[in-house]
């Protein structure tokens with residue numbers, strides 16, 4: 583499976599990875615976080631849940647230009663943002679054709695209305711409102727990226743992914759069997775099993791927090807908002823199923839950090855925002871999870887090969903190296919408007935350090 587990977591006691595060298603699920607935000611926040619992702623990853627699928635959301639190729643182009651502008655200002659090179667459009671009840675077939683022609687917009691993102699951060703403009707009834715658009719996406723080979731949780735408030739928060747499979751994923755994929763679908767940030771054994779066993783073109787991203795932690799992490803000695811993201815961390819049996827999936831060598835599973843920065847004050851609040859910031863140390867976190875599972879040899883496939891294969895893109899040419907050297911995660915980082923940003927697992931020490 584590995585194409586290049588070189589593993590020694592002290593180093594891991596492998597093809598430069600890509601992040602297939604990332605929130606870069608905009609404005610000063612974008613300026614604060616972009617360098618972290620660009621340091622480790624060659625490309626990233628940039629999520630469109632800005633305010634207002636990125637719903638057209640034209641808006642994606644101007645957002646991409648702002649990202650490229652920050653790269654220029656900060657002397658960042660060797661990073662390519664891959665854009666996505668936010669699917670709404672009003673997305674037109676023409677927009678799908680524009681995406682297919684654009685070259686730089688790679689997918690549509692489905693946010694069930696109200697499911698997560700900035701998802702108010704999301705879809706209320708996928709097959710009822712978007713069938714013609716989905717038909718054209720299937721025909722043109724444009725992938726649908728899915729935040730897979732139902733928003734029905736009568737469904738327990740911890741069950742919303744499993745229920746989404748039955749209520750949305752199965753009917754969607756039955757109706758559009760050759761539509762490329764990515765089940766984003768899976769968090770349960772149900773999600774992992776579904777993606778492993780389903781027919782047709784499907785993949786899934788897995789975040790570092792869902793590989794490293796179970797839901798106890800949110801309540802360890804008190805409430806810990808920096809471990810709160812959506813879909814929320816689940817029981818240990820689910821974490822184990824995700825580790826098994828990510829390290830199995832199955833090409834359907836690939837790296838997507840879902841790094842989702844929110845200012846410290848917006849997380850440490852009476853109604854705190856969902857999202858973990860992992861762009862700073864994503865590879866160190868993933869290496870820790872893979873090493874704990876005794877599967878470091880599977881890291882390259884998950885991080886660097888399976889995603890490009892799914893998206894039909896070339897694998898990267900350069901390599902990256904992690905060194906066995908303790909890395910203490912900073913307590914805080916700078917963020918927008920003089921605010922602070924608390925990274926995932928702040929203050930903890932990891933065994934691996936990113937080199938270049």
Ligand SMILES: NC(=O)N[C@@H](CC(=O)O)C(=O)O
Pocket residue numbers: 605631698699729810811812813840842843856857858
């Ligand atoms: N994952 C999160 O908890 N938050 C993401 C949105 C998302 O990916 O659902 C965000 O944009 O903050």
Ligand SMILES: [Zn+2]
Pocket residue numbers: 698729766767812813
């Ligand atoms: Zn999401």
Ligand SMILES: [Zn+2]
Pocket residue numbers: 603604605629840842
């Ligand atoms: Zn996300």
